[in-house]
Amino acid sequence: MPRFRNESSLAKRSWKKSANKFKILSSRFSRYGILFVISAPSGAGKTTLVDALRKTSEFVYSVSCTTRPTRVGEAEGEDYQFLAESEFTARVRAGEFLEHAQVHGHYYGTLLKPIVENLKNGRDVLIDIDTQGAANIRSSKDEFIRQALADVFIMPPDVDELRRRLTKRGTETAEQIEARLAAAISEMESWAKYRYTIISRTTEEDLQKFRHIMNAERYLSRRLIQK
Secondary structure, eight states: OOHHHHHHHHHHHHHHHHHHHHHHHHTTEEEOOOEEEEEOOTTSSHHHHHHHHHTSSSOEEOOOEEOSOOOTTOOBTTTBEEOOHHHHHHHHHTTOEEEEEEETTEEEEEEHHHHHHHHHTTOOEEEEOOHHHHHHHHTOSOHHHHHHEEEEEEEOSOHHHHHHHHHHHOOSOHHHHHHHHHHHHHHHTTGGGSSEEEEOOOHHHHHHHHHHHHHHHHTOGGGEEEO
C-alpha cells in the first residue's frame, strides 16, 4: 500500500478520535441563559429590531408590567402586563421586580422571578427597556443577574437622522418631536455605560450586528458550566 494512503488513513483515524473526544467533552458543559438588554432613544430603531428578534425562537421576551391604560391595538401579555396601581405597588413592596420606575405618572417594571427561572434553565432572555431601567439592572445586588447581563445601546447615526425618522412617523407635532429629540440627546449620553453600542443603519444591518453580539456572548468561556 502506498505510503501516502497509510498516512491518510492514520490522519483520518486521528481526526475521528479527536472528534469523538471533543463530542464527549462538549456534552459535559452547559450554560445559564444570557440577559440581553436593549435600550435606545425614541426613533433609533429599537422597536423594529426587537420586533424582528421576537419573531425567532432564540429568546424568551420579557413582557414588562405597567399601570398605564391599554392603548388601541395592544394585547395583554404581549405588549405589557397591565396592572392596577395597587397591585403594582404591592408587588414592589414584596420585592417581585428586577427593576421598576415611574414614568409620566405611570409605573413600569420587570418581574424578577420569570427572568431568573428562564436564565437558570439555560434560556436567553430579551428585555426592551429605557436607560433608567437598564441602569437599575446594571446595579442589581443580585450577582447572578449581573453576570448574566449583556446590555446593548442602539445609537442613531446623528441627531439629523433621528429628527428625520421621528418626522417620517407623522404621529407627532413639531413641538413633540423637539421634546423627544431633547430627551434622546440626554439618553445618548449613556451609551458608554453599555457593554455594546450599535450605530443604527438599516434594520438588516442592525439585526446582523446584534446577532454578532449574541454569538460572541454565547461563546464566552466564563458562561460555561461543567456538569
